[in-house]
Amino acid sequence: MKATAKPWGAIDINTIAGDFRGGFVSFLVAVPLCLGIALASGAPLFSGIIAGVVGGLVVGLSSRSALSISGPEAGLIMVVLSAMEALxxxxxxxxxxCLAGIIQFGLGFARAGIISNFFPTSVIKGMLAGIGIILIIKQLPHLVGYDVDSAEAFVLFPTDGADIIEQFGLALGQVSVGAILIALVSLAVLILWERPVFKTHPLLKSVPAALIVVVLGITMNELFKGAFPQWVLRDGHLVQLPVPxxxxxxxxxxxxxxxxxxTNPQVYLSALAIALVASLEALLAIEATDELDxxxxxxxxxxxxxxxxIGNLASGLVGGIPITSIIVRSSISINAGARTKRAALIHGSLLLVCVITLPSVLNRIPWAALASILLITGYKLARxxxxxxLYQQGKTKFLPFVTTVLAILVTDLLTGIFVGMLVGIFFILLDSYQHGYQVHTYTEKGVERFRILLGNHVTFLHKAGLVQVLRDLPDNAIAEIDGTHSAYIDSDVIAAIDSYRQSAQMRNIRLLFVQEFREDDPQPAHRHNGQRSKLIPSMNK
Structure with a gap:
């Protein structure tokens, strides 16, 4: 029997516990990411926190997505940087x-959301796997205590600076024993918590593994201060929230x-850029989140x-950077047990309460502990x-998938998806080309006959191949073109076949077009553009 979920407002102890775990874990990860994305965007740090709160509460209440969590996302960094430079x-x-939010609201009324239906599942899975691999790579500096921003470190194909081999060398030369110990303990807890003995325990199954990881990380770092001062993590190795x-x-x-x-025209151009990128990322994230549901x-x-x-309008009004639906945060929430939008609301509420009341406590969380959570999440996305x-499903599924993954690693999220879509479209066209017609050869009364069976949709893409088949027919042959099963035959194809008729007569090739209906049949089997094909009578002359 298929599992069903109760409405998010319904009281269900198990669902509430899962939603709280999901909201809590995604909140822990959101705090440093909101700050990091704001910093990378050239915006005030607190604007990232505001955007996270708006994404959790405002979008959480407005959206009908059961599991998606919104907030500032790395894919918008370049758009915000460009807007900062232009404005x-x-x-x-x-x-x-704010204006971008109004544009997005208008796109919703224009029913532009249909674009998400045109993304193949293989590309969506490739996007998730690519994000997972990037998550894993970006956490490596924090796992070993390498004091560098994860947005800048461990780049596969840097445009300047050290390549990835040199970056690994630098990281290994600046390792921190404290960070490594915290990371190892954190990873061990996260892995053990997936074991049946923990997942089925009546008490432990309700305790988020991320909470244990964070508490252990803070505790271990505090213990280092007394026992091993040289191992203590400080400054860039810890979460850094502004403390009013x-x-x-x-x-x-x-x-x-x-x-x-x-009155500045550039504002509207920047708003359009923000709206388009944020909308596309939101649709892709929603599609991917539904896939994980x-x-x-x-x-x-x-x-x-x-x-x-509505979320971007609210975020802009109160000082937040642009937001969109976020795959990483949503997947973390789902993996922690979230099953309703209650998780997004808990996420936003905790973010608001804690940055107001407990910033000094949050600033004690080691990055190594949070990086462990993200690393496990990345592994689950890129298993x-x-x-x-995808490999077992054949090249038409695997190649768009793996191309999307590689393109995301080499370029960025949107470019990678675009490249994956092009590969997917190529295979669609190739499949259409290969199945546009079939050629069968047989001999009857000593005469070689060829039966060309046209497919359901014969487009201009099949014109060249079909003409080549006709040109390769031997002299004195009989060729039957069967279009009775075709719902559509392009006029270019019809013209090409009709023009071949004179050449066929010169080579003593008898060209026939098979028909299965009478001229007075009101419902013929074959139509062209809704009209009875004129090719049939002309071909049989």
Whole structure:
């Protein structure tokens, strides 16, 4: 029997426990990522936290996605950087973010969400696997205590600076024993928590493994201070949240949009860029999240565009950077047990409460502990079994999948998806080309006969191959072109066959077109563009 989920507002102890685990784990990961993405975007650090809160609460309430979590995402970094450079101020970028939200809301009403239906499953799985591999690579510096921003370290194909071999050498030369110990303990806990003895234990199954990892990470680092001071992790190895001293200091971290820039045409161009990238990433993330959903629920994409629009409008108004649906955070939440949108609301609520009341506690969390959580999440997205499964399904599935993975690793998320789509389209066209017609040869009364059976849809793509088949026919042969099973034959194909008739007569080739209906039949089997094909009577002259 297929499993079903109760409405997210219904009281179900097991579901609530899973949602809390999912919301809590994704919250732990979101704090440093929100800060890191804001820093990489050239925006104030606190704007990343605001965007995370808006993504969890505002989009969580507006969206009909059961499991998606929204917030600032790395794919938007370059768009925000470009907007900052073009507009010259963060306040103007906030205005562009508000306008982008309005554009997204309009796209939802225009039913633009249908674009998500055109992404093959192999490309979506390739996107997930590519993100998983990047997650694994980006956590390696923190696992060994390499004091460098993970956004800059361990780049497979850097445009400048050290290549990946040199980066590994630098990392191994600056290892921290404390970070390695915390990472090993964290990974051991995360792996053991997946064992049946822990997953079925009446008490332990309700305790998030990430919570154990974070508590152990903080505890171990505090113990190092007394026993092994040389192993203590500080500064860049720990989460770094801004800590306001009072309410005024907290409000001072908030920035508001500059509405005086409404007359600046560049604001609208930046808003359009933000809206398009954020919308495409949201649709792809929703498609991927639905793929990960154990209950296989489907999110209404047009409603999701409206929800993302409301979220970006709200984020821009209160000083947050642009947001979108995030695969990484959503997958972490799902892996932790989330089953309803309650997890997104818990995620946003914890983010809001803790950055206000407990920033000093959060700033004690070692990156090595959080990196362990992300590494396990990356492994689950890029399992070897996924590659094996796609390989067994044949090259038409595997090549778009692996091309998407490689292209994402070499370029970026959107470029990788675009390249994967091109490969997928190539195989679609190739399949259409190969199945446009079939040629059967047989001999009857000593005369060689050829039967060319046309497929369901014969387009201009089949014209060259079909003409070549006709040209290769031997002299004095009989050729039957059977189009009775075709729902559509392109006019270019019809013209090409008709023009071949004179050449066929010169070579004593009898060209026949098989028909299975009378001229007075009101419902013929073969039609061309909704009309009875004129080729049939002309071919049989």
């Amino acid at each position: 010259g101020s963060f306040q103007a970028v906030l205005l562009a973010t 001293e009072d309410v005024a200091g907290f409000l001072g971290l908030v920035t508001f949009p500059d509405f005086g820039q409404l 154990p209950l296989k629920r489907k999110t209404p994409t047009n409603r999701e565009l409206k929800a993302q629009g 070897v079994s996924v590659f094996r499964q």
